[in-house]
Amino acid sequence: MNKYSRNQRVTGITKILTENPNKTINLKKFTELFNAAKSTISEDIVIVRETLSMLAMGRVETVAGAAGGVKYICGVSQEESRIFAEEVCEILSHKDRLIPGNFISMTDIMYNPEIVHKAGVILASAFNELHIDYVVTVETKGIPLAFEVAKMLGVQLVIVRRDPKVTEGSTVSINYASGSTNRIQTMSLTRNSIKKGSKCIFIDDFMKAGGTARGIINLLKEFESELLGIGVFIENIESGHKLVEEYVSIIQFKGISPEGKSKLNPSEIFEKA
Amino acid sequence: MNKYSRNQRVTGITKILTENPNKTINLKKFTELFNAAKSTISEDIVIVRETLSMLAMGRVETVAGAAGGVKYICGVSQEESRIFAEEVCEILSHKDRLIPGNFISMTDIMYNPEIVHKAGVILASAFNELHIDYVVTVETKGIPLAFEVAKMLGVQLVIVRRDPKVTEGSTVSINYASGSTNRIQTMSLTRNSIKKGSKCIFIDDFMKAGGTARGIINLLKEFESELLGIGVFIENIESGHKLVEEYVSIIQFKGISPEGKSKLNPSEIFEKA
Incomplete structure (x- = not known):
């Protein structure tokens, strides 16, 4: 099974999130895709969230609950x-x-x-x-x-x-x-x-x-x-x-x-x- | 001016490239946006290219010449x-x-x-x-x-x-x-x-x-x-x-x-x- 570096994971996470606006994506999708722990993926998502926010390219929201996860909300300055x-x-x-x-x-x-x-x-x-x-x-x-x-x-x-x-x-x-x-x-x-x-x-x-x-x-x-x-x-x-x-x-x-x-x-x- | 880490740059580069399929983007856009050297951006792009390729999420091509740069070509397994x-x-x-x-x-x-x-x-x-x-x-x-x-x-x-x-x-x-x-x-x-x-x-x-x-x-x-x-x-x-x-x-x-x-x-x- 492939191992991914942080740089590689944030690349994949950015692609998947921004391609699916307003769709809640369960962290399990990322932990399985990248063969990584949930805590690791959570840290990756913080990076993606902060960067998109700094660049005024939309935002990443956390959705709580059993069907929860993260979702990308589009935005532009x-x-x-x-x-x-x-x-x-x-x-x-x-x-x-x-x-x-x-x-x-x-x-x-x-x-x-x-x-x-x-x-x-x-x-x-x-x-x-x-x-x-x-x-x-x-x-x-x-x-x-x-x-x-x-x-x-x-x-x-x-x-x-x-x-x-x-x-x-x-x-x-x-x-x-x-x-x-x-x-x-x-x-x-x-x-x-x-x-x-x-x-x-x-x-x-x-x-x-x-x-x-x-x-x-x-x-x-x-x-x-x-x-x-x-x-x-x-x-x-x-x-x-x-x-x-x-x-x-x-x-x-x-x-x-x-x-x-x-x-x-x-x-x-x-x-x- | 903001300084960006590699993780942050690959996040932004992934967003911009995948959002503009088949459009050649000059590296100058990235060097200016991220206040980084061309060699640094080139290394970032290698990471994005390798990752999208590993994940079968399309590919990044280099376009030579004065109007050159990089472009994203969509793909799916x-x-x-x-x-x-x-x-x-x-x-x-x-x-x-x-x-x-x-x-x-x-x-x-x-x-x-x-x-x-x-x-x-x-x-x-x-x-x-x-x-x-x-x-x-x-x-x-x-x-x-x-x-x-x-x-x-x-x-x-x-x-x-x-x-x-x-x-x-x-x-x-x-x-x-x-x-x-x-x-x-x-x-x-x-x-x-x-x-x-x-x-x-x-x-x-x-x-x-x-x-x-x-x-x-x-x-x-x-x-x-x-x-x-x-x-x-x-x-x-x-x-x-x-x-x-x-x-x-x-x-x-x-x-x-x-x-x-x-x-x-x-x-x-x-x-x-």
Whole structure:
């Protein structure tokens, strides 16, 4: 059986913990993997905990009890978050991205794993304390981001469909009015997707007036479940009043200037530090 | 400025490398972060490399040249892959999952971050050597898996839409025949999604006769780009002949037995070890 040095054990422990955010890992997993005593592993974990904390890369928590162990909670510094938001603003403000109708082309950003991962950590960090059961999104563009947030929070992702052609058992559909155009739209979800009495957050790529978010609140009522938070990559603050009150965004979009320049800036959450 | 011990440096290096698969990280990033000499960091990296290799958790490669550094390539042992596939077969074979028409309900599996991450590592490992430019998928159910594969390979994700209502500039649409029902369907992709002359792989949740995969090959021809590989979570081998020849799957589905039991097993790639 292999013998591992402390350096080697902390390498393995860091990989396993950070790859399984918000999942409790029993110390037995480590004592068996590294053929080491529990006290030795506990010392290794102290090193990993202190280092991640020093580097503002999240934290390691101890979970007491029979099913206890340790778990990794994702995190990122305010400064790193702000620098990231500024970089994305810079990318998005390029004039090639302007689309007729006061829109910005941002699909490639929402499908870029490196960007989505960083955005996912920022949004997940805002909801770590809510202890939710599901991350909900609406297809299609916000799916990678919602998936990443679900992964960081260690919970199941739920994707609401825009068409009711869902093949998997009975579905619940609701109609809702888009807040900006007042157009009536439909969203559908399979009945067995969400357990009664669940706590959820809604994650999306973009929010204008918040009509979709309000639709999700109503859809969740059909599942006797509750929306505890909303997180979006970009919010349009030009459109004024929102149909929902509380939400977190990473970037604010203020429309296009008369000179044809997109007005974008990091959201206020990064200024509170 | 903080001083870090070797244990602390390998913790930070492991976190940064494994979180950025297939991205070359210059040693300067580490010398600055840890306020350490290049020779010290090089020794740290040897420890991380040896440990990940011993634990069959992927590998660390050195990239030479001015833009050089080190990068992490994901990996998982054959044994762990097979155990994972067996566990998912067990979950999927539950009789509550049977849907009229010889289908199995698997949406929750495809939206479970822990399962999708493991499946993503297995599929990405099969395509690591192809040095592709894009991971392509078709909405909706395969998106989280395709995203995870793209992340592990360090490349951009491209999502082909089923409806042509894409708002972002000119789109390319093709019609294709579903291999199993011969129904004509449409797929669309924004013109600027893929650069001319790119190498791609296609990732999806399920493959029956391979009609969608053949559609993707034809769509990519419109972008003067090439499909180098196909990876699916589950293949239906009951349907016999496939429209595409080469693909990788994790689980094989052989239909439902007369007793109403789903016939599922890990794919052959896990038996070659």
